[in-house]
Amino acid sequence: MNRRNLLKGLALTAMLPGRPALVHAQPSAMRYVFAHYMVAWPKGGPNASVDDYAAEFREAMARGIDGFALNCGGWSVSEPLYKARVLQMYRAAERFGGAFKLFVSADGKAQDELADIVRTTSAQKAQLKQDGKTVVSAYGLGGRDSGRCETLMREANGLGVWFIPHFSPSSGEATIGEEQAAEIAARSTSADGYFYFGAAAPPDVVARSTTLLSSTFKRIGKTLMTSVTPYYRGLSSGTNYRAFETGGFSGMAKEWRAAIDSGANWVQIVTWNDWAESTYVAPIGSALKARVYDARFGELLNHTAYLDASRYYIKWFKTGVRPAIENDALYYFYRLHPVDLATDLARAMTDPSAVPPRAATALTAQIHVTAFMTRRATLTVTCGANRAVFDLVEGVNEVSMPSAPGRPVFELVRNNAVVLQKTGEAEITRTDFSSAFNYFSGSL
Template sequence: MKLKLIHLALAVLCAAALRSHAAEPVYQLRFDAGELKNTGSAGGEAQQAGILSLVDVVIDADLGIYAANLKMSANGSQGGALAFPESGSRLQLGGLSDELTLAMWVKWRGPHAHADKRHGLVSTMPAKKDAGWAFSILEDGRLQFNWVNEKGGSFRTSSASLAENQWTHVAIRWQGGEKSGGLEFFINGEPVGVNEKWTGGGPIKKSGLNLILGVMDEAAYLPLNGSLAEVNIFGSALSDENIRALAQAPRQSALPQEPARNVAKAVRPPRMVFAHYMVALPTAGGDASVEDYKREIQQAQALGIDGFALNSGGWTIEKKIPSYKERTRRIYEAAKQLGTGFKLFISADFATKLNFPEFTDMVLSFRDHPNQLKVDGKAVISSYKGENIDLTRNARTAFTDENAIFLIPFLRSNPQAELPSQELVEGVFRANQDLDGFFDFGAAGSPQDLCAATKRMAGVWMGAGKVFMAPVTPYYRGRGKNFRMFESRGFEGMAMQWENAINLGVDWVEIVTWNDWAESSYIAQFGTPADTQFWDDHYGKMLSHRGFAEASKHYIKWFKDAKQPAITEDRFFYFYRVHPKTTPAPDGRFPRGVENAEDRIYATVFLKAPAVFTIECGDVSARFPLEAGVHHVSSEFAQGTPRFQVIRDDQVVLAKTAEMPISGDSAWGNFNYFSSSNL
């Protein structure tokens, strides 16, 4: 008996040793803390590929760990993807004896989102699919492996299918030189068979392309309709036992502490869009009347905006007449008199000398107003730079029980960063977990950087069951000591931010801003597109941002309805600076970031049917044959007055000569954008 026990113990130890010495993955994505770090032997970090901002790394409510939610373009043909840089020389399977194991958790949402039969999981294939290999899910849930060798393309499929809308572990094992058993599919750790006899498929024709996850090829075509977690890619053929071990329940994540319970059960507020309103800068001037504010509210509601976040810093500063408190009272009164349900909430600006007693007065003065935005009966209050007075702690101490408020501020990280890293985002969260939600005041940055920062914040706050308010900004160009700019490529950058918010599924959007004339981030209209005089030229000559506002109407509806609106009429919007970037500003300076500016004429075109769109300016002309839908196009920059046309069936259906000429002599526009539309 003792001898048998010794033999059994040795067998267990040997099995444990085999498991502990399983091959190390070359690529491994665990998505810890929302990061894309490769913890496999190749090191490095995965990067977004395909269509920008369609990969959302958040804590999954079912798994309780971070997962990558891969989203698709509106027509479902392309989607978000993750690529491993400099992986083109690895795992190409160009040798007869090369081996491969792919293993991952996948939540497949089904075949309905795009018409093709394949949903890509991992691939090295080019767009032409004339080299490389690809692992995918078919429309009936079966797994498929495609490859190209010297004889051409081939594939095998699994004999079993995976279920829709539930997490499933899938794997494939490839041994190119094996004539029997060299290709096997696994579902939840168990082999499920191959549809046809395997006779060996290697060596595979090398594509030399990086490994890409979530799509079928390098063009991000045929995307996965679903999510991925715990991705492991090995350069060897794992045993059945080791694949079975990978299919055990995924490890749990440590941050946040209770997301798995909260996310699934959280009741989300209705999707709404607000605009950041600078109480210091009313369109009609500091002494704006209730009637003036009514006109601004009506202008906002015509775009689909649900309310204003009232930025106020100098609440009771005596030299401001009327005081910011009185201006705020007039805005609330204007909304009440209109009776259109327009919502308002205070956004306390602690970048000034605003103190907590003034903040308290802000809350108490308007919390019971009929137009005050509320969630669960609590008045919504936001802020800018609330960390300056330790707002979270002070507010939670002062407003309790029946006096509680719904606090959703913007707080800077420590150290401060306009575009905080994942580590800094999580630091803000850990220090402020008592908040009801979080607002990302994102304006100063490129559209790509703003989208990335928003994704980091949304992943953490929404992952913890909190309300998240994302920013969307049209353009940014500061003044004075803050003389800097960030290229938006006309409306293209704003559209990118709208789609980012839509794809992330955030609760609210706050347009940054309605009326910050100093930073040129406004969408409010102060006159006709041809008008340039405003506030006695206090901020210099102003330029219309009408195109940014009106083109957003489509995206506001898309966001609120969670469905892309049909285009029922042809429209176009145009955007350009009225001078080249080589002409200095009126004070002789150039803004920081001018090197990234592009001297081009941009247009965003909405077409109900295919047509040709043209841009002409000076001696430059451009012609764009376009399908029905939304398109962002641009032409070369030239001196003159731009003219735009929509031509269908050889007939001009829309035409417009812009209101402002482009000149190389004077930069009176001060690097701001001019925008308008065909109307």
């Protein structure tokens, strides 16, 4: 038997009549949307208060998000600040009377303290429960050690929790094909489901992976928690300076559609607040840019439009019905400088921020617009010497035009009357690379 067929056989073994299962999980009947929260970097800063956390929960709830997966790189023994902050967050969530749920996603050294994580969170009023059990997740379970990954899954099973971890297949997670999906399913025997982190991959790859994993986990009767990501770009000052082009919101929309069309059980927005990898959707407190948590993250650009444009898809995913568009809305996304190193090679020699990140596909120098239209209308976008006119139809529209120095102007006209009009908050320049290939977003 070849390796692919062997893995498929292992994945389906738990379904054979008369074979005892380690767990008796059923896929979740509820369609939840969570956001991945980096407990290391709260928006309120190192001394974030219960009020600060409650404000973040309120912002998430306003967009239809059901709760946060609390990424903890340590816990009580290794880095006690994680446990202290998590307890503050549970206190903050209690204010919402059960409407906002939390669960820990153990990362790194926190995986050595699963027992205390369970003891600490099980009795919390805001703890997410499934089948009466405390939900616990993980990122990179066991690291690259598949044996340790299996040991940790069995430990979680012995603790009586409802466990839905992320781990990478033996080939890595760049691409999830049929073989990788079968391997993941085979290794999930003692877990209740699987969390597909995605993020560091092009949207097409994330969407295909979601579709494959959703089909695979339906066959074995377990829950898939997949992911959607706005944009990924690591810090230029570190070793993870790479980017994955998402074409404004269109890449995230493609990932949402894959989750919806494939019938994935849960979705996790990756992330709420990873300032280091630019995957954040959290409002930063400014319509333009702000410094958040630590100066090493630089000036972060507004990403709120990724969150607000997702409301449509969140509702669609949770209800299973495409929502009616009741009001016109436009969301725009663009970079604030050129993307081609050759356009400013001399500057790049002296300014590291002008050097583009590693990218599998070319980064775009485009002004991207996602438009939710109640009826047909005409959109005109002008920026510097560039101008483009788009005929928009009822429904969701994705359009773009080449960027140019200046502040873009957006004008929506219907029946010869201006319906919406706005000038973008951020200026596009040829020389200011301080935003380091991040996307800026806004709305009207």
